[in-house]
Each structure stands twice: as C-alpha cells, then as structure tokens.
Amino acid sequence: MREVVFSSRGDETRATVVSRESVGLTIAAYLRPLADSAFALLFPADCRICREPLLRASRLPVCQDCCDAVVPIEGSLCPVCGERILTFSRGELDADPEPCGQCRRAAPAYSQAIAYGAFEDALRETIHLLKYDRVLPAADFLGGKLSATLLQLPATDSPGWLVVPVPLHARKLRQRGFNQSELIARAACKRFPMAVQLNTKCLVRQRETIPQAGLTRHQRRENIRGAFAVRDATTVRGRDVLLVDDVFTTGTTISECARVLLRAGAARVYAATVARVLKAAPKADRIGTEKQVGEAA
Numbered sequence: 001m002r003e004v005v006f007s008s009r010g011d012e013t014r015a016t017v018v019s020r021e022s023v024g025l026t027i028a029a030y031l032r033p034l035a036d037s038a039f040a041l042l043f044p045a046d047c048r049i050c051r052e053p054l055l056r057a058s059r060l061p062v063c064q065d066c067c068d069a070v071v072p073i074e075g076s077l078c079p080v081c082g083e084r085i086l087t088f089s090r091g092e093l094d095a096d097p098e099p100c101g102q103c104r105r106a107a108p109a110y111s112q113a114i115a116y117g118a119f120e121d122a123l124r125e126t127i128h129l130l131k132y133d134r135v136l137p138a139a140d141f142l143g144g145k146l147s148a149t150l151l152q153l154p155a156t157d158s159p160g161w162l163v164v165p166v167p168l169h170a171r172k173l174r175q176r177g178f179n180q181s182e183l184i185a186r187a188a189c190k191r192f193p194m195a196v197q198l199n200t201k202c203l204v205r206q207r208e209t210i211p212q213a214g215l216t217r218h219q220r221r222e223n224i225r226g227a228f229a230v231r232d233a234t235t236v237r238g239r240d241v242l243l244v245d246d247v248f249t250t251g252t253t254i255s256e257c258a259r260v261l262l263r264a265g266a267a268r269v270y271a272a273t274v275a276r277v278l279k280a281a282p283k284a285d286r287i288g289t290e291k292q293v294g295e296a297a
C-alpha cells in the first residue's frame with residue numbers, strides 16, 4: 001500500500017510518495033528478534049509437520065527445517081510426463097533421456113508435464129495443510145516453489161502463457177471455500193519473470209467425479225472423461241496454455257484437461273504441478289517400491 005505524504009510547509013504540489021512497507025520493513029528489522037521471542041513466549045505453537053516448537057513468527061506454521069526439506073526432484077526424468085527413469089548405471093544422470101515406456105506406448109495430449117518436487121514427506125504435508133487444514137499461507141510457499149520450476153518452460157510468443165488452474169466442481173469449491181490450484185497459480189504468476197495471463201474462467205469442471213484413489217488407470221480415465229469443458233474457446237484459441245495443479249498422480253486429470261483445451265483450439269498445452277507422485281525412488285534401497293497414492297481431488 002502506498003500513501004501520499006505532503007510536506008509540513010503545506011506545499012501540496014511537492015508530494016512525496018512513501019512506501020508504508022519500506023518503513024515497516026526497517027522497523028521490523030529492529031523489532032523482529034524481539035517480536036519472534038515474544039511470539040514464541042505468548043503463543044507457543046508447534047510446527048504443523050514435525051511438531052517441534054516454532055521459534056519464529058510466521059504466517060506459515062512450519063519450521064525452517066521442514067521448509068528446507070522441500071526440495072526439487074532429482075535424477076533422470078521422462079521429458080514428457082516427468083516420471084523418474086531408472087537407469088542401470090546408478091548415480092549417472094542421463095542428460096537427454098528418452099520418453100518413458102508409458103509415454104512411448106501412448107503419447108499424452110499435453111506436450112510436457114513438469115513438477116517441482118516428489119509428492120512425499122514435507123512437500124506432501126504442506127500440500128495437505130493447504131487442502132485439508134485450510135492453511136492458506138501454504139499456497140504462497142508452494143507457488144514460490146512452482147515458479148522456480150516454470151523457468152524450464154520453453155519460450156512462447158506474445159501475449160505469453162495462458163495460465164489455467166485445474167478447476168474444481170462448483171460443489172467442491174463451495175465445500176472447500178477455495179481452489180488450491182488457483183491459489184498456487186496466483187502465487188506462482190506473481191513471481192514468474194515471463195508474461196503470463198491467469199484465466200480461472202475458461203476451463204470448468206462440469207461433472208463431479210468420484211475420488212480417483214484406488215482406481216486403475218483405465219477406471220480413472222473413464223471417471224474423468226467429459227468432466228471438463230472449455231467455456232470460452234476464444235480465450236484459448238491459438239494460445240500456449242499452462243495448466244497448473246497441486247499434484248500430478250497418474251496424469252489422467254491433466255491429460256483430460258489438455259484434451260479439451262486442444263480441441264477448443266489451444267496451440268500447445270503444458271502442465272506444471274508443485275508435486276509429482278514418482279513410482280520409482282532413486283535410492284538403491286527404495287528401488288522397486290511402488291507407492292499407492294490417491295489422486296488429488
């Protein structure tokens with residue numbers, strides 16, 4: 001917020017614009033350590049992930065160690081769907097990996113799906129804090145992580161990416177009160193260095209679906225088919241669209257959104273999610289363990 005401060009001599013033409021935030025920041029720099037200890041003393045709270053007492057006042061009730069545990073995916077990834085590719089020469093990264101078997105068998109509708117981190121540990125907990133415990137400041141944290149990932153996107157012509165959060169059905173939106181994908185997309189767009197336009201209206205979820213957890217890939221596709229529709233094709237026609245969601249599980253949701261967007265005339269559809277379910281872990285002791293994780297609704 002900015003306010004205009006007039007000089008004490010009453011010369012109203014020589015107005016100076018003073019940022020309230022800049023003054024606030026200076027004061028905060030002096031008072032912060034004091035405020036933090038007073039906060040910890042007055043409002044003892046625990047980190048919502050590891051339960052250790054929080055030592056600093058923050059809008060996100062997560063300690064620094066847990067925040068630092070949210071890290072990007074490493075290793076060789078499928079250049080299409082982002083699934084981890086296991087190589088026989090462990091420890092060696094394939095600089096230019098081929099698409100995974102799944103993508104080779106049936107190329108998805110989207111051009112590429114990128115994700116920031118693996119859907120596990122602190123990142124999974126933070127996403128759950130947002131979605132199920134309504135800790136809204138988590139969206140800003142997650143959006144910040146996602147914005148770093150968006151730098152991998154290819155260049156696009158003017159007017160830039162059309163950013164479309166995966167929509168919730170109206171009933172689900174009323175129930176939850178917010179669409180987590182939209183909050184994350186907004187937070188990411190704020191930090192995105194390229195030109196982007198956020199559009200939360202052009203894609204709608206017109207049909208309710210049953211939770212995807214426990215369904216086979218085929219059942220998921222049947223469940224999601226026809227769930228989405230493009231409301232206004234003129235906004236997507238000829239555009240490069242970036243779908244944003246919180247979690248990429250099997251890609252069924254993203255693929256179906258991409259399909260209807262392309263049918264409505266979108267030039268290319270990319271997808272970016274904060275987290276991705278990875279079937280294979282890079283560590284030798286975890287290779288071969290398949291994780292069963294429910295699709296994010």
Ligand SMILES: [Zn+2]
Binds near residue numbers: 063
């Ligand atoms: Zn913690």
Ligand SMILES: [Zn+2]
Binds near residue numbers: 099104
């Ligand atoms: Zn793939």
